[in-house]
Amino acid sequence: MNRFPKTLSVEQLKKFDVLLAQSQDNELVLPVDTTKYTFGGMASAIQSVITWANNSEENVLRITPSSSKDIISEILRRPHKFAAAMMAKSLFLNNEDVKQKIYLQAKEKIEEQERNTFGLRHGSLCWFTFVDHSTKRFVRNFYLNNNSNISEPRQSAQLTAVIKAMIEQSLSASGGVNLLQADETELIGKIFYELFLNSHQHGTRGNIRSEWLKKGVRTVYTYGINLNEKGVEGTLKSEPILSKYLSNFQDRNQKRFIEISIVDSGLGYCGRWMADNKDPNDETQISLQKEYDIFKKCFQFRQTSTSDSSKGYGLPIVMDRLTKMRGFLKIRSGRLSLYRDFIETPYKSGEQETYDFCDWDNQEIATKKLAKLPKLAGTSITLLIPLEAKDE
Numbered sequence: 001m002n003r004f005p006k007t008l009s010v011e012q013l014k015k016f017d018v019l020l021a022q023s024q025d026n027e028l029v030l031p032v033d034t035t036k037y038t039f040g041g042m043a044s045a046i047q048s049v050i051t052w053a054n055n056s057e058e059n060v061l062r063i064t065p066s067s068s069k070d071i072i073s074e075i076l077r078r079p080h081k082f083a084a085a086m087m088a089k090s091l092f093l094n095n096e097d098v099k100q101k102i103y104l105q106a107k108e109k110i111e112e113q114e115r116n117t118f119g120l121r122h123g124s125l126c127w128f129t130f131v132d133h134s135t136k137r138f139v140r141n142f143y144l145n146n147n148s149n150i151s152e153p154r155q156s157a158q159l160t161a162v163i164k165a166m167i168e169q170s171l172s173a174s175g176g177v178n179l180l181q182a183d184e185t186e187l188i189g190k191i192f193y194e195l196f197l198n199s200h201q202h203g204t205r206g207n208i209r210s211e212w213l214k215k216g217v218r219t220v221y222t223y224g225i226n227l228n229e230k231g232v233e234g235t236l237k238s239e240p241i242l243s244k245y246l247s248n249f250q251d252r253n254q255k256r257f258i259e260i261s262i263v264d265s266g267l268g269y270c271g272r273w274m275a276d277n278k279d280p281n282d283e284t285q286i287s288l289q290k291e292y293d294i295f296k297k298c299f300q301f302r303q304t305s306t307s308d309s310s311k312g313y314g315l316p317i318v319m320d321r322l323t324k325m326r327g328f329l330k331i332r333s334g335r336l337s338l339y340r341d342f343i344e345t346p347y348k349s350g351e352q353e354t355y356d357f358c359d360w361d362n363q364e365i366a367t368k369k370l371a372k373l374p375k376l377a378g379t380s381i382t383l384l385i386p387l388e389a390k391d392e
Contacts, residue, residue, distance in 0.1 A: 008041035045080035053087030061088035160189025174224030203264025
């Protein structure tokens with residue numbers, strides 16, 4: 001059986017992904033409890049369970065016993081567990097089939113998230129889940145005419161209001177941060193709108209653009225981070241990439257951040273590109289460098305290439321706004337795990353911009369060296385943005 005880790009860190013999930021790629025077992029053992037969470041860990045966890053679910057049509061989820069009074073409710077309180085439950089063919093607790101029980105409570109959770117501007121909340125974590133293979137995929141906070149198969153995403157101002165509410169709820173739990181200022185709201189709103197639109201257009205369909213994925217979920221979450229000295233010290237020891245990024249703020253006493261992530265179960269950047277361009281090659285047969293070149297092409301486009309009536313300005317806008325906000329971006333798609341520190345490598349408009357990222361494993365420019373990782377389903381995009389601290 002594939003045993004899902006209790007610790008949600010990028011490194012722990014990477015080890016799980018390697019074992020999953022080697023396994024022929026379609027069962028996943030999911031612990032009720034989560035003992036630790038680090039930057040990007042929730043996004044990695046969601047993408048890992050999506051990959052597990054896509055490996056077999058007859059996948060089985062087994063929930064481990066727990067001292068929790070209501071195990072099913074506890075499973076649905078975390079987005080990665082919610083995603084696993086929604087993607088599983090069969091669900092068991094102590095050998096009892098609990099699929100219908102979970103689905104009934106999941107329906108209530110989906111309805112609850114629509115009643116709140118910020119969605120569902122667990123501590124500093126606020127989140128929305130879109131079950132793309134169900135009639136509940138069009139969450140009305142994000143979509144117009146949510147009972148229609150041709151629903152369209154809401155406009156930028158409306159989605160900005162949603163992400164603002166999510167961030168402020170996350171911050172209220174972590175403490176120590178002022179409410180978003182108008183300029184921060186505008187910048188983050190534009191980033192979020194472009195990323196959500198990109199996920200809607202490219203992360204919800206299979207090889208045929210007109211068909212929604214028959215088994216798919218998307219998750220949007222925010223997580224408030226208030227790093228004290230001990231937290232910063234721990235990060236510096238365990239995560240050298242973030243250590244280097246955080247070192248930019250040591251003199252400014254900047255310890256408060258918001259983590260924003262969007263995860264989908266689509267084909268990924270390379271898979272989507274090859275499907276749209278009718279490339280006969282399987283993406284696992286092409287070189288890592290070609291996969292990375294395709295990834296960079298996706299970031300170069302100024303505007304979506306689809307016929308969708310809701311169009312943004314493309315991913316370059318995301319990079320420009322992250323530069324203005326001194327942000328950090330991590331992406332896992334296909335066999336690639338990449339990041340860009342927009343303090344160290346700011347976005348440059350025009351011909352000077354190379355659209356290069358760094359490889360997460362070897363910390364070098366990806367054009368020079370890429371680490372080969374197991375292919376994951378979908379795409380996870382995670383941002384880290386510094387926010388103004390309250391006056392002491």
